Amino acid sequence: MADDQIAARRQKRDLLREQGQNPYPDRWERTHALDAARVLPEGTQGVRVAGRVMLRRQVSKKLVFLTLQDRAGAMQVSLRAGTLPDEALATLLRTLDVGDFLGIDGAVWVTRTGEPTLDAKDARILSKALRPLPEKWAGLQDTESCYRQRYLDLLTNDATRERFRFRTRFVRALRDRLDAHGFEEVETPVLQTKASGALARPFTSHHNALDIDVTLRIAPETWLKRLLVGGYERVYEFARCFRNEGMDPSHLQDFTMLEYYVAYWSYEENMRFTRELLQAVVAETRGSLRFPCVGHDGVTREVDLGGEWPVVRMTDLIRDRAGLDVTALRDPAELRAWCRAHGVHDEGLDRMAWPSLVDLVYKRTVRPELLGPLFVIGHPIELSPLARRNDAEPGVTDRFQLLVNGWEVVNAYSELVDPDDQRARFEEQAAHRAGGDDEALETEEDYLLCMEHGMPPASGWGMGIDRMVTLLTGQTNLRDAVLFPLMRPL
């Protein structure tokens, strides 16, 4: 039983105490990380390292090799009679387990097999682990355990460690590049009285001190645009957002979106910047603009972010890929009939107006097939209540989405800054809401008030960080890009 192993380790901990050693001392002074210690010249003295014992090879009572691991790397350590005082060696032999944190003070030598090794003159257990680690070769494999006990996944699976390091680098590179372009990073509220900025169902809670109901934000959009009114010209936020909707490999309820807004830009300038930004950041963090992605059909294809990215109208995509000219099928009933005939089903099909039907057809039949990178433009205005109306074609918005491997990773547009048009759009949304669509936007009087004071022409942008990281690390589930995904309690 596990209890046997835990009991054995507790006994070893107690033995340490009996020997006058604290199994949980308060500090250990290090001179080197393990990767640095590993390349020191043979004979270097006074090298102090610390790490977790990952492997133990006990050759005899007089010689033990350990593999120590820290954040940066790993190194072999030797505990030898003759170097380590006899009493210290004896105590370690009786109390040290794989999984314990160990501090070493020693000298570098190279073994017969050429392995750089730190020979311990002093070795202290820095934290006694009471439970065994997962199997040393295979690591933690069970999907559920990897999510519930990510620390063990990180500890035993190099790929997991590297994936989350990539996420950190990716976020940092985005931040650095935006900063270099004169953007200012801000933070806006997560708790708000009305969910806004996207068509989505929010989480709700109650604010006790004010005794009001609040929602968790579904997007930071209207807050960041208020800042444009307040004089900011280039602003961004890494925003944790929450949408109380269905969970699947490409949708989490708690996710991270990067949004930015730039005054005086149109969506077309934004599109150019998007490509330059992502090409630079991906090249920097991943080394290559080409990477494999597993499609919705399970087939692996190579995505290439290099060069120009095609710009295609949504209606053209539907015409070319689904063989349906929606612009010639303006009657919702006819469009619904087409959907039924082509296996496109949805609970709300009968209530959907033309724009929603177009969106449904696009999402079901076209989008999963788009390898990308590809900019999709020409979204119906009814689906974009915060986006600027196209001057030449009032039925569509100045909007683009970036598609990669069938996933929408960026959504952007020229911002709607005309307060009267914005009010009309809110009213249209209110009608949808009255008709039972609880994803429709709520009218935000405060936002209208703000806009009436004058909002500059601008273009904004939102990117799913989790989605990009998932794609760039060859994963197929957003949970593999999130350290601690929400799990149902056991």
Added chain:
RNA sequence: GGGGGCAUAGCUCAGUCGGUAGAGCAGCUGGCUUUUAACCAGCGGGUCGGGGGUUCGAGACCCUCUGCCCCCA
């Protein structure tokens, strides 16, 4: 909401036709001063996810519940 798959020792996994529960790692005991997943000898460790059923007999077959993964809505 519907369908499919998975759940066996702390971990990684076998378990054939329904007939006494298996291996490796980890643990314990012993050996070995140059190992690299160290090795050698021995020992201990199981409510086979929970519950119910069929059967002389269930890890396996049936029902149900729980958790996880995937597909569809």
